[in-house]
Amino acid sequence: MFAFIVRRITQAVLVMLVISLIGFAIKNRIGDPVRDLVGERVTPAERAEMREKLGLNDPFLIQYGRFVKNALRGDLGLSFFHKKPAVAVILSKAPATLELVFAAALIIIVISLPVGMFTAIYPRNWFSRFTLSFSTLGVSIPVFLTAIMLIYVFSVELNWLPSYGRGEMVNIGGWQSGLLTLDGLKHLVLPSFSLASIMLPLFIRLIRSEMMEVLETEYIKFAWAKGLSRRRIFLVHAFKNTLLPVITVFGVQIGIMFAFTILTETVFQWQGMGFMFLEAVERSDISLLVAYLVFVGVIFVVVNTVVDLVYGLINPTIRIAGRK
Amino acid sequence: MSHLLEVKNLNVKFALRFGELTAIDGVSFTLDKGEKLGLVGESGAGKSVTGFAIINLISKPGYIADGQVLFDGQQLTTLDEDALRRIRGDRISMIFQDPMMTLNPVLTVGAQMIETLKAHQRLTNRQAREIALETLQKVRIPSPEKRLNQYPHEFSGGMRQRIVIAIALITNPALIIADEPTTALDVTIQAEIMDLLQALCASEKMGLILITHDLGVVSQVTEKIAVMYAGKIVESGPTVDIITTPRHPYTQGLINALPGSRQPGETLSQIPGMMPTLTDIPPGCAFHPRCNFKTLVCEMEVPLLMSRFDRARSVACHIKDN
Numbered sequence: 001m002f003a004f005i006v007r008r009i010t011q012a013v014l015v016m017l018v019i020s021l022i023g024f025a026i027k028n029r030i031g032d033p034v035r036d037l038v039g040e041r042v043t044p045a046e047r048a049e050m051r052e053k054l055g056l057n058d059p060f061l062i063q064y065g066r067f068v069k070n071a072l073r074g075d076l077g078l079s080f081f082h083k084k085p086a087v088a089v090i091l092s093k094a095p096a097t098l099e100l101v102f103a104a105a106l107i108i109i110v111i112s113l114p115v116g117m118f119t120a121i122y123p124r125n126w127f128s129r130f131t132l133s134f135s136t137l138g139v140s141i142p143v144f145l146t147a148i149m150l151i152y153v154f155s156v157e158l159n160w161l162p163s164y165g166r167g168e169m170v171n172i173g174g175w176q177s178g179l180l181t182l183d184g185l186k187h188l189v190l191p192s193f194s195l196a197s198i199m200l201p202l203f204i205r206l207i208r209s210e211m212m213e214v215l216e217t218e219y220i221k222f223a224w225a226k227g228l229s230r231r232r233i234f235l236v237h238a239f240k241n242t243l244l245p246v247i248t249v250f251g252v253q254i255g256i257m258f259a260f261t262i263l264t265e266t267v268f269q270w271q272g273m274g275f276m277f278l279e280a281v282e283r284s285d286i287s288l289l290v291a292y293l294v295f296v297g298v299i300f301v302v303v304n305t306v307v308d309l310v311y312g313l314i315n316p317t318i319r320i321a322g323r324k
Numbered sequence: 325m326s327h328l329l330e331v332k333n334l335n336v337k338f339a340l341r342f343g344e345l346t347a348i349d350g351v352s353f354t355l356d357k358g359e360k361l362g363l364v365g366e367s368g369a370g371k372s373v374t375g376f377a378i379i380n381l382i383s384k385p386g387y388i389a390d391g392q393v394l395f396d397g398q399q400l401t402t403l404d405e406d407a408l409r410r411i412r413g414d415r416i417s418m419i420f421q422d423p424m425m426t427l428n429p430v431l432t433v434g435a436q437m438i439e440t441l442k443a444h445q446r447l448t449n450r451q452a453r454e455i456a457l458e459t460l461q462k463v464r465i466p467s468p469e470k471r472l473n474q475y476p477h478e479f480s481g482g483m484r485q486r487i488v489i490a491i492a493l494i495t496n497p498a499l500i501i502a503d504e505p506t507t508a509l510d511v512t513i514q515a516e517i518m519d520l521l522q523a524l525c526a527s528e529k530m531g532l533i534l535i536t537h538d539l540g541v542v543s544q545v546t547e548k549i550a551v552m553y554a555g556k557i558v559e560s561g562p563t564v565d566i567i568t569t570p571r572h573p574y575t576q577g578l579i580n581a582l583p584g585s586r587q588p589g590e591t592l593s594q595i596p597g598m599m600p601t602l603t604d605i606p607p608g609c610a611f612h613p614r615c616n617f618k619t620l621v622c623e624m625e626v627p628l629l630m631s632r633f634d635r636a637r638s639v640a641c642h643i644k645d646n
Contacts, residue, residue: 226443227409
């Protein structure tokens, strides 16, 4: 198990290096830190002097080394617009996005697992047929449309739920959380369901097809021949084997969901990283964009590594491979 | 004189989109306590389906259309799901063909043994573990304490089949249905597993239905044989009689095809043609297109399985005196 963890973490570090290289290349080619620092009204001679002082004329690799060194210390440069370290800007926006993704992931798990399993066990049931045809529709509706429809129904027509912002928040050690107040939770409902709506049909179908495949296997047939209860066969024998491929996909999709937050946050005026990203694009705040790229990369890699470790815990054959 | 198992006129059909297929057609046989029966035939003859039909575990779209399965006097084909569940794995156990596929890869061997016990008996985990250990010793698995906590992929094929046998055995069943238990194994392991199975049936006084295409194995293990062809039993009787004096042309063909009946270097004799698929079973005797002795009757009338020569033997063939 230990060797397995070490190997996975090494891989994660390599991926991070590649992401940082891409990030740095963008910054190096497109961004102009001198402009970020002094604005437009400085003479070209003074600029050239500053470039030299800041080491911007050094070879690419040396500059990249400096970038990585600073990044490891948590310094990804200054945001041109916010006049603050880019990391600080991102960290102030991150809780909103993390809570949104967390809520959406929770919705996906809570709904897709039971529904997916039910449709696999009772494929001919009317509920299963309905869910499947509905999910085909669900996959093809873009997230902003779902969001706007949800706002129209639940905010405009029914007036049950707020349509924008995060509502009342509690500050826990610098983390602005909307999860602990009723108002905050109410604000979370529509955005998180919109975000979940993209992945939900995919996961219901994935779990259904994986489970149906597992139910056809010899070991499930043997479990029936052993006289086990339906409960044990479905919830222990079939469930665990269904989960293995689903976990891997889940890890990747959670990462992708961070990208989808850009749309969802824009529609709901949700003050998170996605919203910040769009603003940064409009203001060509290159440092902030690159910092966002690296930050999302970190989240992606961390989530996938954790998922792989969890996978190793459930799948005994992987643990053995790591032991060798 | 009640039998342990009495299968009467069993019919199994598969409901397909274009109609129904009859996989098992009027199969009847009996098995007494501790008796061993071999179900022999080519692939597709309906041996396995018969085995699964006994515990009413035919995968869809198959279903039991007609007939009775009396186990200890209890009619199994009409029993409800919960009562069936209590018999499966407890009084009647099954051993499957491929031990690489039979065990759940994500559960330890111990967990898979203990859950079987606990599905049928009220036991604490410790008691169940004790019984699992004893059973592993019975199937001669070395260092059972350590093995109990291992996963199936840490065992070889032969060892896995021993585990499967241990799971089948753990509840002291009255009957074991072994569906080609050695087909997927190495030849050297095959003999070991068969010896083990035979020894255990004797020591635990269990009945055994051995489903196989290997007449050689059956002749060494079982007391009775039923030969199946295209969903029907074509000949049945005591093993010795069937091996020495086969009456049905199909059985004769099977025995002649055994390597033992030829000198080394000689080509093996084989039955010409192939068994018909369920969709086009020929009229009359299903075997007639491959039979060397066929007459006009064979092409028109289905021969009935009738007692001939003595009570213990039955043959379904129109030719009276072969």
